[in-house]
Amino acid sequence: MLETRYENPMAIRSKNALSEALLKLMMYKPFRDVTVSDITGRAGLSRQTFYTNFQKKEDILIYLIQGLFRRYLDKITQVRPVPENLLIDYFLFWGDSREFLTLLYKQDMGYLFQECNRAFFLEDTDLLNDMFTCEEWQLPYIKASIAGVTHELLFLWLTRDQGLSVDRLGTMTRNLLGGRLFAK
Secondary structure (H helix, E strand, O other): OOOOOOOOHHHHHHHHHHHHHHHHHHOOOOHHHOOHHHHHHHHOOOHHHHHHHOOOOHHHHHHHHHHHHHHHHHHHHHHOOOHHHHHHHHHHHHHOOHHHHHHHHHOOOHHHHHHHHHHHHHOOOHHHHHHOOOOHHHHHHHHHHHHHHHHHHHHHHHHOOOOOOHHHHHHHHHHHHOOOOOOO
């Protein structure tokens, strides 16, 4: 999902222009009603440029989400947080992209973020694998649990703005994963 490879600077500029155009259009028009012609017209690019870079308009959103996940991975790679802090760092990072994610959810496109979130946590990376002290067979289950919990809590946090701070959200998530929210 997060592979790095060389990309032509012209292709990057085109992708960014198409991405910006789509996001602006989504602010006043439902995603399902936005056409490739709308996007290319707003970006000042040709349909050929669109199809050179993307197969369908959903691919633009995936491109943006994956770019954010690459930035998140770079951030946590530098910090190398312990599992407890990984959750707080996660919510802090995505809180900074609140406007974009809220737009996705309002446009019923949150499933794209959910798929990328799942792929990110389930990806076989040393950084995430080394974070947990467990038997190897347990690792995919732990990572799947974290993928599900982080996505669902982020979704609730963004769509039901109740003034919950990142620290409280992170603490609640740690308590949930640690089994401390269940009746004894």
